[in-house]
Amino acid sequence: MATVQRRCPGKAGRECGTRFRVPSQSRRRFCEVCSPPRFRESAEPPPPVATEDPGPGPIEVAVAAELDRTGRAGTIEGVALLSLARDADRLPAERRAAVIEKLLRVKAVALAGVRAAGPDPVDDIARKRAERMASA
Ligand SMILES: [Zn+2]
Numbered sequence: 001m002a003t004v005q006r007r008c009p010g011k012a013g014r015e016c017g018t019r020f021r022v023p024s025q026s027r028r029r030f031c032e033v034c035s036p037p038r039f040r041e042s043a044e045p046p047p048p049v050a051t052e053d054p055g056p057g058p059i060e061v062a063v064a065a066e067l068d069r070t071g072r073a074g075t076i077e078g079v080a081l082l083s084l085a086r087d088a089d090r091l092p093a094e095r096r097a098a099v100i101e102k103l104l105r106v107k108a109v110a111l112a113g114v115r116a117a118g119p120d121p122v123d124d125i126a127r128k129r130a131e132r133m134a135s136a
Contacts, residue, residue, distance in 0.1 A: 008034055057089025059103075066107075070114040077110030 010016030
C-alpha cells in the first residue's frame with residue numbers, strides 16, 4: 001500500500017511538526033499524538049467488552065448445593081453463608097483464608113441440627129457401582 005509523509009500542523013493552537021506516514025488515501029492530517037487514531041483506522045482488535053459475570057465459583061456452588069440439600073437456603077444463616085462463599089471465591093488469595101475461616105464458622109451455625117437428607121453421596125456411588133456389577 002502506498003504511503004505518503006505528512007507533517008502534523010498541531011492542534012488547538014499547539015505547534016507540532018511531527019512527520020508521520022499514512023496510507024495515501026488516508027485523510028489524516030494530524031499525528032497520532034495530536035489526534036489519536038479513530039477506531040476504524042486502527043488495525044488493532046476491538047478492546048474486550050466488559051467481561052461477563054463468570055458465574056458462581058466452586059465454593060459458592062458447593063455451599064449452594066449444601067443449602068439446597070438441607071433446606072436452609074432461605075434462612076438468614078444460609079444467605080450469610082452464601083454471601084461468604086461468594087467472597088471466598090472472588091477475593092484475592094491473601095484475603096480468602098480469613099473469609100473461609102468465617103465461612104466454616106457460619107456453616108456450623110447455618111447447618112446446625114441438619115441430618116443428612118437422602119442417601120450419602122459416597123454410599124450412592126457405592127450402590128450404583130454394585131448395581132452395575134450385578135447387571136453386567
Ligand atoms: Zn501532532
